[in-house]
Amino acid sequence: MKRKHKRLTFVAIALLLLGAAAALVLSAFEDSIVFFYSPTELAEKNVVDGRHVRIGGLVKEGSIKKGEGAVTLFEVTDLSNTIAVSFTGLLPDLFREGQGVVAEGKLKDGVFMASDVLAKHDENYMPPEVADALKKSGQWNTGGNPPAKEESAK
């Protein structure tokens, strides 16, 4: 075997091992790499009251209510489970019904008390006229990026 072939084999094997090691580490830490839990995962994980977590999903249609002062109440759903959220403060522009959101905060008596709400948008880009035309012809599959759909498919 020539020296350069030796080096080639060595580099190839080292990269393979490294890739395998990285895959193992990442799958072991999956729980801490995910940015948020869906309402279903939140229920499954038995997250205790007062623990700081992020939840994500779609803002349920017709669930947005104004509370006292600057309080907004809404529900986040992953289409199989739903959780009530209470947030005090300014919401991002993209926040609306059917939109993907990520809320940061803690659970208190079954209500998620959010300290921060971020809007999530999907990977679809189109001019407004095209969006209107799609909605009119009924080919629109609800706005927002449903992370929940991926979760329930697993």
Place this chain on the structure above:
Amino acid sequence: MFHRFANPARFLRFAAVIQPWIAGLTVLLFAVGLYLGLLASPADYQQGETVRMMYVHVPSAWMALFCYTGMAISCGVALIWKHPLADLAAKATAPVGASFTFLALVTGSLWGKPMWGAWWVWDARLTSMLVLFFLYLGYMALNNAFDDPGRGSKASSILALVGFVNVPIIKFSVDWWNTLHQPASVVKMGGPAIHASILSPLLVMGVAFTTYYLWVLLIRIRREVTANKVRALQMRQASRGEQ
């Protein structure tokens, strides 16, 4: 076929011929891309005018990954086959790739504030992109950390190859974990999820960024080859002076 251009002298002649053409093409593509992106394309149904940030952000992020992949391949070729130009190409790519990564991070941050409501979050996509930026910086630092340039390029080549693990992680981070960053729009199963009127300026800008990189790469490799020649001459002169 590429072996022919691995000869520095032949490469220099070839580079001198194509460089003005690439420069012209870059200017033309940027003019067309910016016109399409800033004036001729529509606003997005959801994000409004801020969608135009995409025409800089997405090509920068593509180039950040493209440059790193090119750099890692060059480093592999330099380590295994000891081609002199491969080492120079890797060295010349690093600062360009780092700049693209920086641009992607900054434009992403400026876009994230109005759309998501945050300048920065520690989700898998953003964090792995920041790691890529540090890998570029680490490569450049290590490359210059030795008195003997040969040892520096060997050590930094190994770092670049190890860091390549991060590239697929960046690409698939949005599919493997839930993130605030949305999934891929262009390179994905089932074709792009972008309307043609928004996709075409994006692709033109993507090609413009690529030719820009090739242009800068040619300039930097030519400069490196010349600098090496000067260094060799100085060494010869110095050794003659000692006698």
